Amino acid sequence: MDDALPQPDSARAAIGGRGAASARVPQRFGLAERSIDGEWRDIREALDGPAPKLTTTVTEEHPRSIISFNQSPDIAFDRSINAYRGCEHGCVYCFARPTHAYHDLSPGLDFETKLFAKPDAARLLRETLARRNYRPAPIAMGTNTDPYQPIEGRYRITRQLLEVCLDCRHPVTITTKSDRVLSDLDLLAEMAELGLVAVAISVTSLDPRLSGLLEPRASAPEKRLAALGRLAEAGVPTHCSVSPVIPSITDEFMEEIVQRxxxxxxxSAGWIPLRLPHEVSPLFREWLDVHYPDRAGKVMSIVRSIRGGKDNDSDFFSRFKPNGVWAELFRARFRLACKRAGIGKAKFDLDCSQFRKPAPGGQMRLL
Known part of the structure; x- marks a missing residue:
């Protein structure tokens, strides 16, 4: 484990409806850690009562661009859009948590309570697609934070982006943990007929109580499976991502998730092993100490065994391909589960040939 990262405090307690147990500020940027001495916390609560319940705040931001391009050799897409920063789903294992650190915010509780929305996203996308040198390729949504997290119900930014993509015949892939994706089923079905969309829904476990601890504000497992069924029935190419697979916590559900x-x-279905980059590692260790102290050592021992003796492997190519005995066991189990269920690997060939520049003046086409 990286010695520069703060160690978890086993005395911390669970916070209702939240994944993280603290608001740790990363030390790698030289920021002062926000913490309250245990004795002073007790005195304050005796005088003022319990701390007020955490609330979610949303700040609107207005970036100059909306598509992020990458040249990573081990990621299947080269561009993505994130309509929101931070995610109220509160998944304790979320690899995107460290991005909040760049804004002097905690990858812990701040990541799931201090959110940012980009209401200009659709306009920016239309402007980007209208550029003379723009060349289409599938845009990935949901690669960092969930496009269908609860605040999408109010802002509808993801829907606006899909409307632009449908109008311009631009292909899109979506990854989510929410059945709120069904609110856009009309658009998704129309895009699917044109070969412009594929949707992946992540299912981590089949135990609603465990899911409530790991990903407290994401849709329940049964709702996600039902959403996959509705999408498939509507003709939308669907993919079930069994992720992350957490040793001795969620791996017992792999086979049944694939079958369901x-x-x-x-x-199609795929699996992704737990990743613990930067501040996610101490946050997850803290979560284990709070919820599964009896098996915390075993979980982290297996995690380190598949990551070359470290909490995380950030190297290209190997970061998504764990090695070792445990990794091979998970891989073999998943392969056999897919064979028994008659389900394959993702092969979504989206159509870029229909792309057309946005209509002049930002107007939507009637036909």
């Missing part, structure tokens, strides 16, 4: 996904018509 196949039963509702899902075309």
């Amino acid at each position: 996904a196949a039963a509702v018509g899902v075309a």
Whole structure:
């Protein structure tokens, strides 16, 4: 484990409806850590009562661009859009948590309570697609923070982006943990007919109580499976992502998730092992100490065994391909589960040939 990262405090307690147990500020940027001495915390609560319940705040931001391009050799897409920063789903294992650190905010509780929305996203996308030198390729949504987290119900930024993509015949892939994706089923079905969209829904476990601890504000597992079925029934190419697989916590559900996904018509499935980059590692260790102290040592021992003796492997190519005995066991189990369920790997060939520049003046086409 990186010695520069703060160690978890086993005395911390769970916070209702939140994934992280603290608001740790990363030390790698030289920021002062926000903490309250245990004795002073007790005195304050005796005088003032319990601390007020955490609330979610949303700040609107207005960036100059909306598509992020990458040249990573081990990621299947070269461009993505994130309509929001931070994510109220509060998944304790979320690899995107460290991005909040760049804004002097905690990858812990700040990441899931201090959110940012980009209401200009659709306009910026239309302007980008209208550029003379723009060349289409599938845009990935949901690669960092969830496009269908709860605040999407108010802002509808993801829907606006999909409307632009449909109008311009631009292909899109979506990854989410929410059945709120069904609110855009009309657009997704139309895009699917044109070969412009594929949707992946992540299912981590089948235990609603465990899911409530790991990803407290994401849709329940049954709702995600039902959403996969509705999408598949509507003709939308669907993928079930069994991720992350957490040793001795969620791996017991792998086979049944694959079987349940196949039963509702899902075309493909994949698995992703737990990743713990930067501040995610101490946050996850803290979560283990709070919720599973009896097996915390075993979980982290297996995690380190598949990551070359470290909490995380950030190297290209190997970061998504764990090695070692445990990794091979998970890989073999998943391969056998897919074979038994008659489900394959993702092969979504989206169509870029239909792309057309946005209509002049930002108007939507009637036909």
